[in-house]
Amino acid sequence: MRLFSRLGSWLRARGALADPRPALSGGVGADAGRAERSPPAPPARPKPPTPAGRSRATPERPALDAETLARLPRAPADVFRQRLLEALRNASSDVHVAQLDSCVRVLVLAQQARAADERIDTALREVESGTHPLLSLTWSALRDARPPFSPAPLEWAPEDLAPFLDGDAGLLFFLDVEAIALAVQQATESLGLAAAVEDDASLVCVSDGRFIAHINTSALVAEALWTGSGPLSVLMRRVQQLPAELRSFVALLRGLERRFVGRRFEVQGECLVARGAGDVARIDYRQLAAAARASGLGIDAFLAGARLDDLLEQSGDVAMLVRSPGYRKAWPDVVCAESDGALLVAVREEDGRARPIKAFADDAPERFAFLQREALRQLPFFKVDGHAFVVELAAAPGGRRHADARTCGLVGDKAATLLLNPRLLRGFLEQLGPVPPVVEVETLSENVVLVRPAQVALEDGGSEVVDVGPVMAEARRRALRLEGDLFDDGADPLEVRRTLVMPDVGAGHFGVTLVPDEFFVLADQAAQTGDLGRAHADYLRGLAFESLGLTDKAVRAFERAVRARSDDGELNLALGRTLSASGEHGRAVSVLERAAGALPEHADVQNALGVALYKSGSAGDARLAFLRAVKLSPDEVGFLVNLGRTCCDVRLFAEAKIALDRALRLEPSSAEAHASMAVLCHRTGEKARALKHARAALAEEPEDDTVRELLRMLDDEV
DSSP: OOHHHHHHHHHHHTTOSBOOOOOTTSOOGGGSSSOOOOOSSOSOOOOOOOOSSOOSOOTTSOOOOHHHHHHSOOOOHHHHHHHHHHHHHHOOSSEEEEEEETTEEEEEEOTTSOOOHHHHHHHHHHHTTSSSOOEEEEHHHHHHTOOOOSSOHHHHSOTTTHHHHHTTOOEEEEEOHHHHHHHHHHHHHTTTOEEEEOTTSSEEEEESSSOEEEEEHHHHHHHHHHTTOHHHHHHHHHHHHHHHHHHHHHHHHHHHHHHSTTOEEEEETTEEEEEETTEEEEEOHHHHHHHHHHHTSOHHHHHTTOOGGGGBTTSOEEEEEEEOTTHHHHOTTBOEEEETTEEEEEEEEETTEEEEOBOOTTOOTHHHHHHHHHHHHTGGGOEEEEEEEEEEOOOOGGGOOEESOEEEEEESTTGGGGGGOHHHHHHHHTTTSOOOSEEEEEEEETTEEEEEESSOEETTSOOOOOOOHHHHHHHHHHHHHHHHHHOTTOOOEEEEEEEEEOOSSOOOEEEEEEOOHHHHHHHHHHHTOGGGOHHHHHHHHHHHHHHTTOHHHHHHHHHHHHHHOTTOHHHHHHHHHHHHHTTOHHHHHHHHHHHHHHOTTOHHHHHHHHHHHHHTTOHHHHHHHHHHHHHHSTTOHHHHHHHHHHHHHTTOHHHHHHHHHHHHHHOTTOHHHHHHHHHHHHHTTOHHHHHHHHHHHHHHOTTOHHHHHHHHHHHHHO
16 A cells, blocks of 8 residues: 555545646646646636736736735745755654745655654644645655656655655645746746736736747646756746747747748737638647747748648647558558558547548658657657556576566557657556666567566576576467457557667556456466356356456356356356446346355355345345345455445444444454444444544545545544
8 A cells, every 4th residue: 555645545535635636738848748738628717918018117016915925935946955855854753844935835754654643633734824725736646647847856866865756755745826826927027028827826827918828837836846946946947938938939920921821820819820711720829839849940840841730729639659561551541651660650649549640642751750749749648558467587496586577568559659769668667667777679469569678687696598488478478368358359460679778767647457367367268168168168258357347348258158058156146246347236136136046055146136236226125135145154344344334324223333343353454344334433423433434444445535525524523
């Protein structure tokens, strides 16, 4: 269990502070992966007043009072970083609160011990004692967002503290974001520009009378904390970039007029409108100017080869996918280029789907280069989903262990695209453990990539010639098995092998599901059960899919098994269980009743039937099924919790208490038992005891939304 995940959830559950993650859809200056963009569906954005001139005097701006001035950030980068590192060093076994800046505090929880809830309460009251609302941000949430700012913590933190920032450091930052936004506004107006702050202080809109620039305070905060520079240094550098940024908008406008002769471009608020040939196109000039700055090219060279369609604000993000050369058969008119036996395909990503970008007969050769540059700029935000597995190398002779001797596999629609950039590959490997300095990469198809260390050493420093052939053979076999089960339509073969040096910083966002060994064992057994009949093979395949959480595929496999042997209790139990998990509780009840008839002494059947009845709204009948399950298996904690919860719902409080007390005696750390007991105590008026059990439940399951809500309600009442 991640220590600080528990603390962050506990704090959120108490309703003490909001917990927004930094909206990193926008970057900061030319360093960022993207231009700063407005959050989706923002509140009504204030329109900055148009300044009459560029004078530095702004007498119309109201003077800030002393209290507001005291809130503004004032710590330079070296001071902010020094205070943050001191806070980490000074954290003992208790909670420690440090002031990093006028507008930033940090709560540090030592890793070696958990602080008592009362001490956390005291620390929170200390932080909340001010009159201005604060937003909170956990370090783990910031790290998980993978902000594309430099230097990263491992570059500026000393060696003794780097592990804290690389892992789950117990850090919770409290930020006066409104003060940061006011500081941005004040610094901007000192340049003779007009500025307005959104109501929620998430955005500062800056205008020179014609163009509008956005400063995203969430991005400022993320950079300030990630680089250890502090808000003052980051916002001042960002503000100093504004004049050049606004001038770049003018240069972009002139470049567009030269590139697209015959089009008339007009500035309308936050976009450029291109008129001509009877149509109107809208271009986000901020996004396009950021891309031009990131390219390092002049405007004319940057726009060379681009089509107007490539620049429109509604077009979606550009990405590159690695595909088989055979991809052209299905998409003959796609923008693409061959590279090292693979095809790089330009796509636009919208709502999680990749749409190939169409090529035209009059395209200039530079168009692919234009799209490729934009794809690389968007790389930190590239999203990859898939199923991963790990194959360990066997122990060396004498029982000595190999270091980092693992082959990792990824099976997913974008798996081969990890070859696009070593930073993506590192981002994937970071999900699974330590990253070797040099790796061998191999693709089997568009959907499969395998990665292993280029060199395998022994943990004791000894040397040995290691035969990785058997491990790679097993990894290939598992990958093809998994791909066949996950993708009904298969994928084009793609054979690419590369040796890559891993960079220091990864990129991308990954939704990786780790495949248990159980899946491969069951899948192999299903392939070898010809003598036992098709029903048994389908049953094993269903269990394999169930181990991956692929409920729909499991239901289909179990349905085939039940059609072949409708009187088999185990098959009906498996089908009823997965139907209930997929929300088809009515069907599940009838199937599980058939299973109960075939297996009257099977406790799992009665429990599954009780769950289906409970979820279908028949709490009374569910209680009887849970009673039968507990009678057949009296020491099963899950059955006792289900019985106690159901008895509580039908107001049989004494019976519920007996069941839940027994569950907690059998398993004192059961989060479900504590949560159910908290609900019971709340309903019977034992508020203090309910609060105790809710806290115990959240300590074990920090992401449980139901317990968090209950804890918030109990805290208010107590």
